[in-house]
Structures are given as C-alpha cells and as structure tokens.
Amino acid sequence: MTDPGPDSSAPRRAVLPRSSPKLVTGLALITAIILFGVTGPLFAGDPDAINDIGLTPPGGGHVLGTTQMGQDVLAQIAYATRGSLYIGVLVGVMATVLSALFGIVGSYAGGVVDEAFSLFSNVMLVIPGLPLVIVISAFVPPEQRGAWTIAVVLAITGWAGSARVLRAQTLTLRNREYVLAARVAGEPAWRIITVEILPNLLPLLASQFVFSVIAAILSEAGLSFLGLGASNSSTLGTMLYYAQNGFALQRGAWWWFAPPGLIIALFGCGLALINFSIDEITNPKLRAVPRRIRRPRREPAPVGRPSQDVVVSVRNLSVTYGNTVRAVKDVSLEVRRGEILGLAGESGSGKTTLAYAINRLHRPPAEVTAGSVTFHHRDGGDTDMLALPSGELRAFRWSQMSVVFQGAMNSLNPVMTIRAQLEDVLTTHRPQLSRSDRRARCARALELVGVDPARLRSYPHELSGGMRQRVMIAMAMLLDPQVMIMDEPTSALDVVVQRGILREILRLRDELGFGIVLITHDLPLLLEVSDRIAVMLGGEIVECAAAEEILARPRHPYTRRLLESFPSLTGERGAFVRTGEATGGAR
Amino acid sequence: MTTLDVQDLVKDFRIRTGLRGRRLRAVDHVSFTLSPGRTVALVGESGSGKSTIARIIARLERPTAGQVVLNDDDGGRVSDRAYRDHVQMVFQDPFSSLNPFHTVEHHLIRPLLLHGQARTGAEAREKAGDLLERVNLPARDIVHRRPHELSGGQRQRVAIARALAPGAKVIVADEPVSMLDVSIRLGVLNLLARLQREENLAVLYITHDLATARHFSDDILVLYRGRVVERGPADEVILAPRHPYTRLLAAASPDPEARGRSFDIDAAAVVAAGEAPAYDHRIQS
Incomplete structure (x- = not known):
C-alpha cells in the first residue's frame, strides 16, 4: 500500500535482459566463438592432413603452427570448437528438458508425484557426477562412444541441480493467485503449466540452460583429456588430450595447447557474463544501482527552534x-x-x-x-x-x-x-x-x-x-x-x-x-x-x-x-452505498 | 434460480510438528445459502476460516466433510463438469491474480472460450471488449496492456471481468478491495453491486471490514476460528450485535467519533468471547 515509487513508472517487466557492458561483452565473446565454430571448418583445411613439418611454431603457412604430426592447429581448433559446441548444446537441451520435466511437472502435480520426482532428483544430485561419468564412459566400448553417448551421459548426470531450483520456483508460482484463477477458470493442467507457469520461468530456464552448456563443455573437455571422451569426434578436450600425449608442454609447443584452453576459458567466461544478465531479470536487486553519494544541493540551514515543544x-x-x-x-x-x-x-x-x-x-x-x-x-x-x-x-x-x-x-x-x-x-x-x-x-x-x-x-x-x-x-x-x-x-x-x-x-x-x-x-x-x-x-x-x-x-x-471513502460502521447509510459508481472513479 | 447451498462444511488441515501430525479445524460445520441478487458477507479475522470456505466453494480445496451443492434454474443439481460455468471467484491481490506475462485480453479470452461463451477467437475478442466496457474500463486502450501497466483498481476490474466471462451466476469475492487504495475501494464495491443488480448475481463477500460488510451485503455471518458465531441481516448484526465476539470486533474498529475512548481489549477476552454460543438473528430474535 505504500510502495515509495509511483506505480506508473514501474519498469516494464523484461523478458529479455537489459543491455549492460557485461551482457555486451558476453554476447560478443559467444557470438565470435560460435561463428568460428560454425564457419571455421568451411575455410580451414583438413585437420587430419599429416605433414612432415611437425611442431612448427606459428607463422608462415600455418597461422597457429602445427602439431607433432604436422597437422594444422588452426584447422584442428575450428573443428574442435564445432565439436565442443555441438556437445554443449546437446547436453544443454537435454538437461534443461529433464530438469523442467522433473522440476516443474512434479511440483505442479504435487502429492505423491512430487515426492517421487523430488526423491529421484535428490538421489541423482548426491551421485558424484564426474566419477559416474568416468565409470559409464569406461563401460561403453570406445568404438560406440560417439558424441551422442557422451552427451546423454553428461545430461543424465547434470540435470538434477536445475530441477531442484525449478521445483522451488514452481512451488511458489503454483500458489500465485493467477494460477489459482486459471484453475478456477477451468484451464486444463497441461495448459496451466505451459501457458501460465512456464513463461514466468523462462529467465530461470534460460539461465539453467546456459549453466548446463558451460558445465557440459567443461566436463567433456575433462573426460576427453582423460581419454574417455567421444572416440570418433574431435573436441577441444580431445585436442588437449593429444597435446598432452605429444608432450606439448615439455617441448614448449604452447601453440598446440594454449589456443584450445583459451577458447574453453573465453566461452565459459562469455556464458557466465550472459548468465549474470539473465539473473538480473529474475532478481532485479542484482542490478547495479548507480551509487552517487552526492551532497544535497542546499544551503546548510538548520532551522531555529520554532517553539519549545x-x-x-x-x-x-x-x-x-x-x-x-x-x-x-x-x-x-x-x-x-x-x-x-x-x-x-x-x-x-x-x-x-x-x-x-x-x-x-x-x-x-x-x-x-x-x-x-x-x-x-x-x-x-x-x-x-x-x-x-x-x-x-x-x-x-x-x-x-x-x-x-x-x-x-x-x-x-x-x-x-x-x-x-x-x-x-x-x-x-x-x-x-x-x-x-x-x-x-x-x-x-x-x-x-x-x-x-x-x-x-x-x-x-x-x-x-x-x-x-x-x-x-x-x-x-x-x-x-x-x-x-x-x-x-x-x-x-x-x-x-x-x-x-x-x-x-x-x-x-x-x-x-x-x-x-x-x-x-x-x-x-x-x-x-x-x-x-x-x-x-x-x-x-x-x-x-x-x-x-x-x-x-x-x-x-x-x-x-x-x-x-470510509463508510461509517454505525451511522446512517450514506448515499454512496450500493447505488452505483457515485464515488471513486476508475483510476 | 441458481442457488448455491453450503451444507455443514468441515475442513481439517494436518499440521506437521516434528514427527507428529496435528489436526487443525479451519472450518467447523458452516452452512449457508447464496441466492440470486443477494450478498452474504463472511466477516472474521485472519485464521477464522473465511478464505478456506471461499477456496472450497471455488473448488480449489476439497472439504473434509459436508458439501457444496449448486442448483440450477429448475432446481436440479448442476453437474461437476458445468460447476465452473456458474461459480467464479475474485481474488484478493490484484497484483498477483493476473499473470504478469500475459495481456489483459488473454485473461478474458481464455475463460470465454473454455466455457463456450465464444466459439472463435474473433468472437472472444469482441466479447472481451464488451466485458471491459461493463467494468468501466476503456477496452480499446487497455486490452493489449500487461498487468504491470495498470493501476491496482484497473487490475481488480479486469479480475472482476474475468470472473464474469464464463457467464457465472455465483461470485465469490475474497477480500476484493483490501489491497486497493482506500479512495478507490468504494468504486470497486459499487461496481460489484451494479453488476450484481444487472445480472442477478449471488455474491459471497469475504472481508474483515465490518463497515463495508454492513453496507454492501444483505446478510452477515461472523466467523471465529472456523465457527459461525453470529448470523443475521446486515444491519441487525452490526447495529445490535448479540454475540460477545461480534461486539468485540465492532468495538475494535476505529471510530473517529470516539476519540479518547479506552482501548481495553486483551487476548483472554477475545478467547472468552469466541467461546460463547452462536446467535442467529432470524431464529432467536
């Protein structure tokens, strides 16, 4: 009843994040890396073409030098970036769908369904992710270990945290009066979830998606580095794996391992920056308020005492x-x-x-x-x-x-x-x-x-x-x-x-x-x-x-x-009472 | 004549305290009838069970015992499937009862289509405009706005239009003005009163404010801890309260004419007052 700011100037409820230096930097990084991943392989030569000029430093015919086998590092990175992005997006989509299913549907349904879904997510959450991934990856024979297998394994181990967040948020949304009103209006449950609840979860879902993409790219890199990654595809992780096997560090061939590592770092950094901006939609308090401690423009005029009391x-x-x-x-x-x-x-x-x-x-x-x-x-x-x-x-x-x-x-x-x-x-x-x-x-x-x-x-x-x-x-x-x-x-x-x-x-x-x-x-x-x-x-x-x-x-x-505006409790019935809209108009 | 009979309603909630469960009786054998053109006010403090009764009537909760029976014009019982064509609800908080993501139009078109008041999207849009005009809102200006672009009073008018959209004959209004600015409350209540006359609606007005309950309803039921402690015609209940709890409520309401009166009310007096036997003006006077 007493919000200090006037209602009319309330900021439009944003679906898209507000433009900020963070967001612009993040988007620029991500766009650049995605463009490189998508279009790079079209221009780059064959990444696997073996040459007899192994471990050439950058310069001349090879902008980023060559590997031990004389393969072009730039071409390899282009293909590896594409591979990593592919797995990241796959996992992001799958993990978000899984977390939405278990988090939103469960908590809206309530009762036994919610208990069961919630128990399942909690069990998945306490299973340590990376060790499980290592076990599963090791269990699947290398020849069947394609990008999809890795993506499915990463999605299965990565959705539970998001599901819990979504569940908590849905639990508050399902008791909002607009959801109750939709129930009273007779909307079917699936429509309430998809039309009334889901749009209000979009910022959260987007943030969870971004988060699982980062996690997936990092985990995949980790797996590949350990030699448990996808066997028939090249990713940034596999590149690092080969660099490690080729003793790139010991031989000072920084151009072999630094670029893929840098791309992983920049991609994670860019997504994190975007995530900050998305978080600001769900929690406007995170928005940086320009803090100007300015002295009031006024004469220092303490007033004399008007009267004793x-x-x-x-x-x-x-x-x-x-x-x-x-x-x-x-x-x-x-x-x-x-x-x-x-x-x-x-x-x-x-x-x-x-x-x-x-x-x-x-x-x-x-x-x-x-x-x-x-x-x-x-x-x-x-x-x-x-x-x-x-x-x-x-x-x-x-x-x-x-x-x-x-x-x-x-x-x-x-x-x-x-x-x-x-x-x-x-x-x-x-x-x-x-x-x-x-x-x-x-x-x-x-x-x-x-x-x-x-x-x-x-x-x-x-x-x-x-x-x-x-x-x-x-x-x-x-x-x-x-x-x-x-x-x-x-x-x-x-x-x-x-x-x-x-x-x-x-x-x-x-x-x-x-x-x-x-x-x-x-x-x-x-x-x-x-x-x-x-x-x-x-x-x-x-x-x-x-x-x-x-x-x-x-x-x-x-x-x-x-x-x-205040009818008297015990006095005469005023003229305003139940006679139509005599007082107070639309405001 | 669509009438709604609330028969001997009981609602228990289980409260978990540690490992043990405890039962809380939120509604305790409440009965009343809502009939066309008449308003019944449910008056009580927080925790008296008035909102629970509203939620049971709107079928958001199931009663533990008792039933809510809706009879249509011929006196036959309305089927569960058609129940929501007839019974709709206006919620307390206009800031949360409209979905921030959707436009005003969405909130009106959906019930129109769901309850067969409109067949096509175009027809629904036209009817949505009519509904907005009926609640004194400039339809063309407002129909594509989102809730945050409206004032509290405008939002509550949209919520009232939404409740009317299915062609409802029984409206449950749960504290419809308590979240609004004081200077627009009477306007919204008068709007409800006008719509009631035009449509011959049966209205359940839930409030903690004795003064508006008196002026905007025909009958008042005073609730204390889920029990009806006093019931009767509005003026009689407020001007000549017979139950000690009703008297207590009336005495606690601010009264500009009674400056400097003593304030002595304590918790024990409230409990003692609440325990007194119920009083029905129609039977006992």
Whole structure:
C-alpha cells in the first residue's frame, strides 16, 4: 500500500535482459566463438592432413603452427570448437528438458508425484557426477562412444541441480493467485503449466540452460583429456588430450595447447557474463544501482527552534528518484513532544519516502534535493540531520529517533532469540552498560509494550504476529528516543490486535513523552488516535490540521474524498452505498 | 434460480510438528445459502476460516466433510463438469491474480472460450471488449496492456471481468478491495453491486471490514476460528450485535467519533468471547 515509487513508472517487466557492458561483452565473446565454430571448418583445411613439418611454431603457412604430426592447429581448433559446441548444446537441451520435466511437472502435480520426482532428483544430485561419468564412459566400448553417448551421459548426470531450483520456483508460482484463477477458470493442467507457469520461468530456464552448456563443455573437455571422451569426434578436450600425449608442454609447443584452453576459458567466461544478465531479470536487486553519494544541493540551514515543544522541524524538503520523479515536494512539518502526528496518504503519495528521508534512510536513486531536517534536543541543542556524518548518524538514529517499518514484525532475525536481538541494540549503542543492566532494560522494554519478559528466551517464530510487532516497537523504544516514526505499524494485523498495540503506544507516549509520526492509509484510525493529521497527495502535504478539525471541517477536496471513502460502521447509510459508481472513479 | 447451498462444511488441515501430525479445524460445520441478487458477507479475522470456505466453494480445496451443492434454474443439481460455468471467484491481490506475462485480453479470452461463451477467437475478442466496457474500463486502450501497466483498481476490474466471462451466476469475492487504495475501494464495491443488480448475481463477500460488510451485503455471518458465531441481516448484526465476539470486533474498529475512548481489549477476552454460543438473528430474535 505504500510502495515509495509511483506505480506508473514501474519498469516494464523484461523478458529479455537489459543491455549492460557485461551482457555486451558476453554476447560478443559467444557470438565470435560460435561463428568460428560454425564457419571455421568451411575455410580451414583438413585437420587430419599429416605433414612432415611437425611442431612448427606459428607463422608462415600455418597461422597457429602445427602439431607433432604436422597437422594444422588452426584447422584442428575450428573443428574442435564445432565439436565442443555441438556437445554443449546437446547436453544443454537435454538437461534443461529433464530438469523442467522433473522440476516443474512434479511440483505442479504435487502429492505423491512430487515426492517421487523430488526423491529421484535428490538421489541423482548426491551421485558424484564426474566419477559416474568416468565409470559409464569406461563401460561403453570406445568404438560406440560417439558424441551422442557422451552427451546423454553428461545430461543424465547434470540435470538434477536445475530441477531442484525449478521445483522451488514452481512451488511458489503454483500458489500465485493467477494460477489459482486459471484453475478456477477451468484451464486444463497441461495448459496451466505451459501457458501460465512456464513463461514466468523462462529467465530461470534460460539461465539453467546456459549453466548446463558451460558445465557440459567443461566436463567433456575433462573426460576427453582423460581419454574417455567421444572416440570418433574431435573436441577441444580431445585436442588437449593429444597435446598432452605429444608432450606439448615439455617441448614448449604452447601453440598446440594454449589456443584450445583459451577458447574453453573465453566461452565459459562469455556464458557466465550472459548468465549474470539473465539473473538480473529474475532478481532485479542484482542490478547495479548507480551509487552517487552526492551532497544535497542546499544551503546548510538548520532551522531555529520554532517553539519549545517542537522536536523535529522539516522545512521545504524535496526528495527525487533519479532526477525524474519528485516523490516529496517542498514539504514542511513539525513534530512536537508527546504528540502523535498522523501522516495519511495512499500508495505513491510519498509518505514512506518522506519518513525515510527524515531519518536519512533513503537509498539511491532517492535523493534529498532541497530543504532541511532539524532535530531539536531536549536540552536545547539543535542537530542538522542532513549534515550529520554517517558515523554520528548511525548512533543518532536509534537513540534519538527510531523507526518501526511496515511489516517490521517480519524483519526479526529468525535464528536469534528475542533477547539476543534486543541486547544487540544495547551493546552497539550503550557499550558501557553491564550485562545485568542490559538484561534488565530488555525485560523492562518488553513489559512496556505488554509482552511477558519470559518471552525474551523465545525465537521469533514462537510469537504471534502481534507479539512480534510489539517486540519491534520495544526495540525501537529501547534507547529512549525522542521521536518514533511508525510506518503502517499495525496495518498487517487484525483489528483486535491492532487495538492492543495502539493502546500500548498511547500509554507509552503519555508516560515517556516522545513524539510519534504515525503513517497509515487508515484515516479513521488517525482521526481517533492522533493529535494532528497531515494529508499527503502526490508528494505534497495538502492539508495539515488538528484531527478534530480535519473531521469536522476538511478543507482540501482530497481530504473530503478520503473521508468519504470510509463508510461509517454505525451511522446512517450514506448515499454512496450500493447505488452505483457515485464515488471513486476508475483510476 | 441458481442457488448455491453450503451444507455443514468441515475442513481439517494436518499440521506437521516434528514427527507428529496435528489436526487443525479451519472450518467447523458452516452452512449457508447464496441466492440470486443477494450478498452474504463472511466477516472474521485472519485464521477464522473465511478464505478456506471461499477456496472450497471455488473448488480449489476439497472439504473434509459436508458439501457444496449448486442448483440450477429448475432446481436440479448442476453437474461437476458445468460447476465452473456458474461459480467464479475474485481474488484478493490484484497484483498477483493476473499473470504478469500475459495481456489483459488473454485473461478474458481464455475463460470465454473454455466455457463456450465464444466459439472463435474473433468472437472472444469482441466479447472481451464488451466485458471491459461493463467494468468501466476503456477496452480499446487497455486490452493489449500487461498487468504491470495498470493501476491496482484497473487490475481488480479486469479480475472482476474475468470472473464474469464464463457467464457465472455465483461470485465469490475474497477480500476484493483490501489491497486497493482506500479512495478507490468504494468504486470497486459499487461496481460489484451494479453488476450484481444487472445480472442477478449471488455474491459471497469475504472481508474483515465490518463497515463495508454492513453496507454492501444483505446478510452477515461472523466467523471465529472456523465457527459461525453470529448470523443475521446486515444491519441487525452490526447495529445490535448479540454475540460477545461480534461486539468485540465492532468495538475494535476505529471510530473517529470516539476519540479518547479506552482501548481495553486483551487476548483472554477475545478467547472468552469466541467461546460463547452462536446467535442467529432470524431464529432467536
């Protein structure tokens, strides 16, 4: 409900990787090698033609010199590259088909089929690949050991890892609502798999394909080098095998073994680069975000204290995403001690961006382009938040101004006890505290939010969502901050639980007197609990007034529209009810 | 008169805790009827079993006991094969209920063809356009777009059009607006209400929001841990709740008029309230 970026500018979901230096380099390498492999043999002479000029260094009639038997190395490489590519693609196709069959079909079918397929893949996975390949290759008589035999053996030993990855991904996809919707629509299972699920797995499949091609070419080279490769075909591996047998290294005939090795290395490198780019489709977080740490273009202007009880002043703050989207425009507001300032707005209104920027938690490409955030200490000093060096900022953040994020209850570390996580905050920020003091403070913090201190020994999964959220609030209060920023702290919770947490927040506010910025889309909630409400629309605060004032005399049309969006539980039935589309149009 | 009878529905889930299995009763002997032109709201907190009931009606789950019977205009029971011609579902999350890979058109053409509402591709495309117009979307503009190019409200309208495509007479709407921005929620609910009137649809509206349940449904069933604790006409259940759990839910809803009221609700009170015997306004009043 509060994604910071506006929805309309969401990048088009890519099927093809985005152009990047990595991708271009990778594609260039691969294209060059494939072109060489495909067209090279057409121009090169007979690779097996024996000459009496054995082991000639490069130059003259033989661009890359000759082998011991006087064969042309360039011609040999051309044919060997073609052979290696052939096996690589064969294995890639077979392994991908096998992994798709066992990974996707099994996990979609579920139940016994899934268990059986999954068991089979796991068994195949623990069988050590190369030794098995060696055994199988050794078992097949050399005269029957063609490229196809090797390819089948490599495919059989190489698909299981991909199948597991595909299975995991399919398991999440099959419970997506669009797959359920297709089932409700009555689509047959084969169509759901091929039309609804498979396209969404394409990036993953492509990446698995590329990976198995690399693996196949390397394994084949290894096998051939050991003399267990395809007998009647020439690959880069067989070339190395003959070079080894011909004592190329000892005789210093580098032109015999270096070129095939280099081609293998470059091919692997190129495919790996392509794979990086494909991975970025499935996981956009891998995309390198240009990290410009640029000082905000603004005058260093910490604001003087407007009045004694103000704790944070925000003046004319603007935040942009990558110079194009202005998420927060010229926002000014004040937070007072002991008050709850409600920040109401819908997705894309900039309310979360604003909260992050106040705390300087925003990340590139978000950037503060103008304005100031000043923190007024209880004892009289002022701090310019935007000018704070990062070391001081870190200390400042938790102890003076803390944040409870949206869905914070899911951000507890699952493998640490509650106590360890609370104490972690204290050991970082209050290293002078003794162990017993730390424990006492943690217990006290949990008591404050209404959680039994015995729960300190629990792990997060042993607590309910409401309790975890309370723990997060306790953590935010641990260092007795003067301001707490809460971004949808209770939106994911049931109303009854939400009530309990709000009660604790209000009680603590009365006891400890910190200021609270409460961000939510739930206007009725803000109207009931907050002192003042700021309404955000399109990055601007369109109205800011006391809660009673907003309820009784909303000035801005958007505020009125928001108010009308919540039908009253017990009041009169409004005109909007079940009469057609009077309010809210298509958006 | 297509009516859907939910009869004594029970659903148990097996939960594996270590080696031992444990049984969790998600739905506990729930019965109700959906009839044309009427909306029944299922209200409850997370874990109350309301979504499980929706999934059983949409045949995404099998009930442990009890049955869902669909009767057609003549009162005869609709065959399993034709069941999905009549019963369709609108999902909660419009961001995941449309396939990111496919266009809006794909989402509408497939059900039209599958359920014999269109014979040829051209006919299906034309009908898809009509469906989009009916949910107030500019068909020509939108039909070739992919889900990420639409706003949340537009996506949910497409999802509603998809549910109507097979010619369904019973619509199960599982929290259809809870993921949408507040200012467009009423618009979508009103759209559903208008379509219901035009088509004489039977609607099951599943929500945790008491206020919209009251305003957009005829009857309300309040669920607590799989059990119906209170049922009756919408206004009676909300304005004169008789069951302690319903009262608790109503008291916990934010109320701008009640600033500064006390907040005292604790977990024990909820459990105690949930244990009270069920109340049926139609029988007991």
